Amino acid sequence: MLKLLRSRKLESLLAQRRDRLHRLANSWCHDVMLADDLVQDTLAKALKNHHQLKDNEKIDGWMFRILHNTWMDHLRRYKPTTDLDDIDPFDDATPESNLSDEQLANRVQLAVFKLPIPQRQVITLVDLEGSSYAEVSEILELPIGTVMSRLNRARNTLKKRLIGIRKRESNPVQVDYIRRVK
Amino acid sequence: MMNNKSDSINNNEKDKEQLNAFVDGELNELQRERLLNRLDNEPELRGELCDIHRVKDLMVFAYPLTTDKQVSTSANTKYGAIAASLLAVLSLGFLAGYLTSNQEMLSYNQLASNLDKKAVRLSDIQQKSEKVIIYLGSSQKEKFDEALDKAESLLTKYKKDGAEVYVVTSAGGIDLLRTSNTASQSRIKTMSSLYKSLHFVACNNQIYELHKKGEDVKLVDEAKVAPSAVQFIVDHLEKGWKYIAI
Numbered sequence: 429m430l431k432l433l434r435s436r437k438l439e440s441l442l443a444q445r446r447d448r449l450h451r452l453a454n455s456w457c458h459d460v461m462l463a464d465d466l467v468q469d470t471l472a473k474a475l476k477n478h479h480q481l482k483d484n485e486k487i488d489g490w491m492f493r494i495l496h497n498t499w500m501d502h503l504r505r506y507k508p509t510t511d512l513d514d515i516d517p518f519d520d521a522t523p524e525s526n527l528s529d530e531q532l533a534n535r536v537q538l539a540v541f542k543l544p545i546p547q548r549q550v551i552t553l554v555d556l557e558g559s560s561y562a563e564v565s566e567i568l569e570l571p572i573g574t575v576m577s578r579l580n581r582a583r584n585t586l587k588k589r590l591i592g593i594r595k596r597e598s599n600p601v602q603v604d605y606i607r608r609v610k
Numbered sequence: 611m612m613n614n615k616s617d618s619i620n621n622n623e624k625d626k627e628q629l630n631a632f633v634d635g636e637l638n639e640l641q642r643e644r645l646l647n648r649l650d651n652e653p654e655l656r657g658e659l660c661d662i663h664r665v666k667d668l669m670v671f672a673y674p675l676t677t678d679k680q681v682s683t684s685a686n687t688k689y690g691a692i693a694a695s696l697l698a699v700l701s702l703g704f705l706a707g708y709l710t711s712n713q714e715m716l717s718y719n720q721l722a723s724n725l726d727k728k729a730v731r732l733s734d735i736q737q738k739s740e741k742v743i744i745y746l747g748s749s750q751k752e753k754f755d756e757a758l759d760k761a762e763s764l765l766t767k768y769k770k771d772g773a774e775v776y777v778v779t780s781a782g783g784i785d786l787l788r789t790s791n792t793a794s795q796s797r798i799k800t801m802s803s804l805y806k807s808l809h810f811v812a813c814n815n816q817i818y819e820l821h822k823k824g825e826d827v828k829l830v831d832e833a834k835v836a837p838s839a840v841q842f843i844v845d846h847l848e849k850g851w852k853y854i855a856i
Contacts, residue, residue, distance in 0.1 A: 447675055455673050529671075536672035554634055555669040561636050576627045583630060586665045 438478050441487055442471055448557065449495055455552040456499055458541040466502065470495045492553065493567045503545075539589045547582035550575055626658060633662050740768040742775050742852045743843055749782030754794050757786065757856045758801065765805045773807060776846070780813035780839035783856075784820075787812050787833040795830055802832045813839035 449470060453463035473494050474481075481490050540548060549568060553559040561579075565572045631637050632645055649656055742764055746757045761775045777786070785791050787798070787810055801808055810833045817827050817835065829835070836842040847853055 451673050451675055532668075533672040533674075536668050540669070540672070551669065552673075555666050556673050561631070561634070576630065577623075579630055579634075580623060580627045583662055583665050584626070586668070587661045590668055591661055591664055 437484075438475070438481070441484065442474055442491070445488070445491055446471070449491060452492065452552055452556060453495060453499070455537070455540060455556060456545070456548060457502075458537060462502075466495060466498050469498045473498065488557070489559070489563050489567050492557065492559070496549065496567060536586075536590060539586055542589075543582050543585060547578045547585070550578040551582040551586075554579055625655065626662075629655065629659050629662055633659070633666060740764070740771045740773040741846075741850070742773070742854060743846055744775060744777045745839070745843060745853065745855045746777060746779045746783030746786060747781040748856065749785045751793065753783070753856050754786045754791075757783075758794065758797055760854060760856065761808060762801060762805075765808060774809075775805075775807065776809045776811055776842075776851075778811045778813070778836070778839050778842055780816045784812050784816050784827075786810075787829045789828040789830055798830055798832050809834060811836050811839070811842060813842075815839070 446467060449467045450463055453466040453470075454460055457463055457466065470491065474491060477494075481487060540552070543551070546568075550564055550570075553564045553567065554561070559567065561572050561575045564570070564575045568575070570578075628637070628641070628645055632642060637645065649659065744757050744760055744764075746753060757777055761777055764775055765773050767773070779786050786794055789795065798810065802810075810830070812829055812833050812835050814835050814837050816839070820827050843853060
């Protein structure tokens with residue numbers, strides 16, 4: 429009976445994290461369908477190996493670790509077919525100040541996708557999941573110093589690629605695009 | 611000569627790592643104090659800090675947390691409005707970062723006393739002012755309490771300085787001001803009578819969305835309605851108000 433209750437509770441905890449896992453997976457692989465598959469596999473592995481989770485408080489790190497391993501397995505099996513250098517996050521002619529929210533989000537996502545995988549994983553765990561450096565170190569099995577340097581490199585690169593793409597010049601606040609998202 | 615150049619680059623990278631750690635809440639009190647002192651005196655370091663905040667805001671903006679149904683049926687218009695609301699909520703943090711194109715910042719030590727690493731946006735660093743907008747976009751009870759606690763603490767702390775606080779609600783946060791939310795209704799009434807400079811604002815766009823879904827929206831007497839929460843916040847940020855997202 430206790431086993432059944434524990435299993436139910438775990439299922440519920442996993443279900444609550446599904447959306448976050450999907451967001452993280454998508455930020456890593458930049459492919460919604462693949463992210464779906466990775467999350468499915470991750471959840472299946474988590475259920476199968478639930479006995480490995482000793483402390484429910486640590487479920488986030490545990491899940492992210494499984495997701496990380498699942499993705500690494502995928503990359504080993506299927507080498508990426510897209511040459512990242514072929515993707516230019518800034519290849520359209522839209523003036524920067526006229527970027528819609530969707531365009532801006534796409535550009536940021538592409539810029540993130542162009543980061544080397546190890547940097548991409550660190551920055552998404554820290555910025556999207558709010559993981560501490562110690563947690564990232566545990567999830568990705570890296571020294572904290574490496575986590576810090578990868579994060580620094582990732583943010584530096586994104587800064588160079590992104591900052592200013594929708595910065596106001598001397599004009600008043602552009603209300604139009606703000607209204608559009610409502 | 612070569613060594614000096616290399617040392618300088620290394621120090622620069624170490625400084626940036628420290629700034630990252632500061633933004634991510636990873637520094638201990640002593641490290642933080644040291645960095646705050648340096649930030650007071652080094653404009654370049656302050657500029658770097660702004661940039662890190664901006665990149666962080668962009669990340670959150672670009673990857674909104676969507677529900678499972680939104681992911682699998684993104685073309686389904688039923689969820690379009692929800693997605694738009696979510697995007698709007700998340701845009702605010704991003705937007706606030708962009709509203710402070712001027713990187714001139716006042717004393718970081720002063721800021722530090724108010725520093726709540728999850729709530730601080732660049733706009734907090736813009737001007738010396740005790741006029742604050744607290745933005746609430748969540749319908750969670752604990753978030754309601756957090757918003758009201760924050761308002762109360764600001765009004766108490768800066769009473770002598772003529773503090774003024776707007777609690778601006780949109781998306782799920784509007785539930786705070788609905789009469790159906792009896793839990794917070796009496797607290798809102800009490801706080802409004804205690805603090806004349808406390809105001810509650812509901813977003814009319816959100817009310818309209820709820821009406822479209824067939825929901826009857828009745829607000830508490832203390833609530834005022836603004837045509838758009840985003841516009842309201844933007845207008846006030848331009849006038850130097852601080853912004854805190856709950």
